[in-house]
Each structure stands twice: as C-alpha cells, then as structure tokens.
C-alpha cells in the first residue's frame with residue numbers, strides 16, 4: 001500500500017506549528033490567564049477550541065469515521081487551498097482536474113502558482129480514468145474529481161474513481177459537496193483501502209449552514225494531522241462551532257428527502273417546456289438544463305426576480321443553465337415562467 005507521507009512537501013514535513021495557549025493546557029476548569037483574553041465573560045471573550053473537539057465528535061458520529069480522520073475548515077475552500085499548500089511546491093508540481101467542474105480548484109491552483117491541467121469529461125459527462133491519468137506525470141501531486149459534479153450534476157462510476165485512486169501515485173481529492181443528495185453513499189467507506197483519497201464534504205448544502213462556513217476533509221489520519229498543523233490555529237470561530245454542534249445534534253437529518261422529490265418534479269416539468277432541450281440527470285440539489293437561448297432565458301428569469309446560473313459559456317455546457325432546486329413554491333414559479341416561453 002502506498003505511503004501517503006511521501007507526498008508532503010519537505011518544508012511542511014519539517015514544520016513546527018504555532019502552539020496556542022489552549023494546546024498546552026487542555027483541562028476545562030481554571031483561571032485562564034494564559035492567552036491575553038479579556039477576563040470579562042460576555043460570551044465571546046474566549047478563543048475558540050483550535051482543535052474543535054466537541055464538534056468533531058459529532059461530525060465523526062454522523063460520518064461514521066474517527067475524529068482523527070476529520071479536518072474542519074472555513075468552508076471547503078480552506079481544505080482545497082491546503083491541498084496545494086501541503087502537497088505542491090509552487091512552480092514545480094502540477095495538478096489535474098476534470099472539466100467542466102467547480103471553479104475553485106483552478107483559482108486555488110492559480111493562487112498557489114501550481115499548473116492545473118484540465119481533462120474534459122466524455123460528452124455524456126462520464127469519467128474516463130485512462131484519459132485523466134494520461135494527463136498526469138511524475139510531478140503531478142493532486143487529482144481533483146468532483147462527484148456529484150458541479151455543474152453537470154452526475155456522480156461518476158465508483159469503478160472509474162477508484163481506478164484513478166489505485167493507479168495514481170499522489171493524492172486524489174474527491175469533492176462530495178453534494179453527496180447527501182445522491183442515491184449512493186460516496187467513498188468514505190473505502191478510505192481504509194485507499195489512503196491517498198481525500199474526501200471533501202460541506203455543511204453548506206444539504207445541512208443548510210452555508211452562512212456558518214464549515215467544510216470538511218475526511219481522510220487518512222496522517223493527512224488530517226498535517227492539515228491541522230498547517231491551518232490557521234482558530235480557523236473555525238466559536239459561533240460556528242456552537243451552532244453547527246447544536247444543529248447536528250438536533251436535526252433528525254437534513255431536509256434532503258423533500259429536495260430530492262422536488263428535483264424529480266422540477267426535472268419532469270422542465271422537460272415539458274418547449275424552450276428546454278434537455279434536462280441532465282442529477283444526483284445533486286440542482287439541475288443542468290440545456291435550453292434554446294440560454295442568455296435570453298437567464299435575462300427573462302432575472303427580470304422576474306429569479307437568479308439562476310448561466311453556464312452556457314463553459315466548455316461542455318454550451319446552452320446550459322444551472323438551476324438550484326428551491327422550495328415547491330419557488331420551483332413552481334420557475335416552471336410557470338419557462339412554460340410561457
């Protein structure tokens with residue numbers, strides 16, 4: 001089995017992290033005169049837990065992994081950026097991603113001065129593992145696969161994804177931001193067999209916590225340990241930790257069933273609109289829809305106060321709008337407008 005520690009940048013492997021006052025003393029009662037905080041309790045005067053222990057306990061429970069396998073970030077974007085900073089030497093190493101896909105991988109690569117090689121999906125948005133691997137070379141450290149993919153909406157075949165993980169000598173990042181809306185459980189369960197997999201998930205979509213900024217990486221504990229060393233010490237603020245913890249404990253589960261039902265209904269109704277050419281199958285909480293005149297429909301919807309995402313200039317998504325599944329009322333409004341075209 002491959003040794004994932006060989007992929008860390010040398011400076012990262014040598015790094016001595018900043019040690020917070022609360023890293024050194026981890027008891028819970030006492031008089032805290034160690035962190036130069038205000039002593040007056042107003043609910044916000046203390047630094048938050050840099051290791052997010054209570055939150056990770058609950059996250060580990062709902063994800064079915066050990067707390068040591070979870071990194072909590074200020075949105076998934078933090079975890080994406082950390083992948084480049086931990087594994088890629090700027091100007092030396094490169095990364096490979098599918099296309100079309102989520103724009104942040106490219107932006108994070110550009111910020112870190114890492115070459116990003118994009119490999120177009122098949123015309124039906126399927127993943128060709130051989131073509132993806134053919135774009136890698138000895139300096140490729142990261143491969144990004146988003147499944148369910150944004151903006152195409154589909155999951156990739158587990159065989160194709162795992163074949164990449166098996167054959168690639170580097171880290172495979174599988175972004176599962178939308179996995180709660182899919183009918184398959186994703187790749188968390190196979191992590192023990194694929195130590196080079198890093199799975200990204202988020203509390204922003206199905207869990208309805210986009211405002212709190214809480215993204216997760218789930219991976220081999222040795223990778224998570226390094227992510228924790230490199231992150232800003234207090235990257236998850238106290239309000240986010242407390243509110244997320246409460247939501248996870250209270251919620252019977254995210255409101256996924258209704259969204260999936262609405263997705264089906266919206267897809268069926270959209271397919272009947274004369275201006276709609278194709279509604280792509282979706283495992284996510286949005287639909288990619290090919291229409292006759294994307295720009296005109298985008299403007300028409302905007303004029304009616306409905307904002308969707310125009311993806312018509314994205315290679316592979318020509319003529320397409322991406323429509324998030326809303327409440328039943330919101331979806332009816334979209335259908336009403338498009339039926340009139």
Ligand SMILES: *Cc1c(COP(=O)(O)O)cnc(C)c1O
Pocket residue numbers: 074075076077078102146150175177201202203204205210213214215
């Ligand atoms: C929305 C989304 C995320 C989540 O980003 P956060 O920073 O966690 O809100 C991650 N990946 C993809 C592909 C997304 O579409």
